[in-house]
Amino acid sequence: MPRTKAKPTAAATTAHASAANKATATSKGRGNRTHRLPGAPDSAEASSQEEEEDVQPANTPQIPGNVIRKLLAFSLLLLVLPILAYFGSLKYLFVGSTASSAIVAVIVANFVLAAYVYAAWVEDASEHAAHPSSTGKLKRR
Amino acid sequence: MSATWVELTQGYCPAYSPFLGFMGVAAAIVFSAAGAGYGTAKSGIGITGAGTFRPSIIMRALIPVIMAGIIAVYGLVASVLISGDMDPKNKYSLFSGCIHLASGLCVGMTGLAAGWCIGIVGDMGVRGFAKEPRLFVGMVLILIFAEVLGLYGLIVSLILNTKASNTLCT
Numbered sequence: 001m002p003r004t005k006a007k008p009t010a011a012a013t014t015a016h017a018s019a020a021n022k023a024t025a026t027s028k029g030r031g032n033r034t035h036r037l038p039g040a041p042d043s044a045e046a047s048s049q050e051e052e053e054d055v056q057p058a059n060t061p062q063i064p065g066n067v068i069r070k071l072l073a074f075s076l077l078l079l080v081l082p083i084l085a086y087f088g089s090l091k092y093l094f095v096g097s098t099a100s101s102a103i104v105a106v107i108v109a110n111f112v113l114a115a116y117v118y119a120a121w122v123e124d125a126s127e128h129a130a131h132p133s134s135t136g137k138l139k140r141r
Numbered sequence: 142m143s144a145t146w147v148e149l150t151q152g153y154c155p156a157y158s159p160f161l162g163f164m165g166v167a168a169a170i171v172f173s174a175a176g177a178g179y180g181t182a183k184s185g186i187g188i189t190g191a192g193t194f195r196p197s198i199i200m201r202a203l204i205p206v207i208m209a210g211i212i213a214v215y216g217l218v219a220s221v222l223i224s225g226d227m228d229p230k231n232k233y234s235l236f237s238g239c240i241h242l243a244s245g246l247c248v249g250m251t252g253l254a255a256g257w258c259i260g261i262v263g264d265m266g267v268r269g270f271a272k273e274p275r276l277f278v279g280m281v282l283i284l285i286f287a288e289v290l291g292l293y294g295l296i297v298s299l300i301l302n303t304k305a306s307n308t309l310c311t
Contacts, residue, residue: 067200078207082214086221098222099299106295109214113207117281120201124277127197 067123074116082109154234154310161238162227165245166220169298172249173216173291176256180209184263191271198271204281205263208288212252212259215295219248222302232310240305244298251294258287 086105094100149156184205192199223241227233266280 070200071203074207075210078210078214082218083221086218098225099303102218102222102295102299105218106215106292109211113211116207117204120204123200124274 070119070123074112074119077115078109078112081112082106153236154232154307158233158235158238159227161235162223162233162241165238165241165243166224166227167245168242168249169220169223169245170213170216170249172246173219173252173256174213176253176291177209177213177216178256179253180212180256180259180263181206183260184209184267187264187267191267195271198267198274201277202267202270205259205267205284208284209256209259209263211288212256212291215291216248216252219245219295219298219302222299226302226305232307234307234310236309237305237307240301244301247301248291248294248298252291255287255289255291255294258290259284262287 082105085108086101089104090096090098090101093104144156188199188202188206191202223244226237226241262280262283266276266283270276270280
């Protein structure tokens with residue numbers, strides 16, 4: 001059953017290979033190549049890619065740049081904000097009361113988590129709006 | 142500065158009580174980091190497995206990893222809190238030492254439990270979520286309940302920490 005998809009996915013991927021890196025990553029991962037591992041060599045696709053463009057070698061990362069930026073931003077926030085909140089509230093808000101400062105730090109950490117879940121949810125919603133058919137369930141069996 | 146043997150080893154403020162306090166500091170961060178590490182690793186296995194056939198879910202699939210990181214933040218906050226109370230210039234009672242040890246163990250072991258739970262749930266949750274997107278809310282709810290275990294440990298640790306007192310030292 002995946003064999004019948006080889007030709008159209010090869011055509012789709014070469015068409016996308018000429019587009020920007022960011023756009024191809026998400027559209028490649030969705031729907032078209034669901035049953036193929038990225039490491040599996042496909043001779044038709046590899047040769048046609050190498051013939052046409054040198055833009056995308058076989059093992060570039062398939063994650064769009066904005067996802068990596070968001071992840072880095074949230075990691076830094078989670079690293080820095082709770083400790084800043086603890087020491088800041090210890091020094092300025094509750095002078096000397098360490099337990100209240102710790103509670104503030106915990107609340108800030110949970111805020112960062114809630115912001116991350118919200119950002120992930122919004123990204124999911126915008127992907128659904130952009131590609132309504134391809135983010136559906138995998139029913140190709 | 143002539144401390145007698147009796148002063149150093151007996152009474153309310155023996156010389157070995159800082160050992161207990163610092164073991165509390167260590168326990169807080171070590172065990173919660175162990176739990177967070179297991180949570181990150183186990184859910185990372187699931188994310189890698191799910192991401193090979195569904196790379197578009199990676200941003201949402203990293204939620205267990207963020208939650209495991211928050212468990213480590215709980216341990217970090219607790220150990221900073223406990224070590225802030227320790228000062229070689231002040232007397233340090235055995236009571237404070239025991240409290241700090243209990244405080245560190247509370248947040249550490251509950252962080253271990255929470256991180257373990259986040260790992261297992263994150264692994265299977267992400268794998269299921271890649272196949273069935275409606276599983277997302279259920280997975281996040283279970284992860285929140287898992288993380289609240291670590292939060293309970295931190296709350297008990299904070300409450301214990303406020304009771305530490307060195308006033309009985311002469």
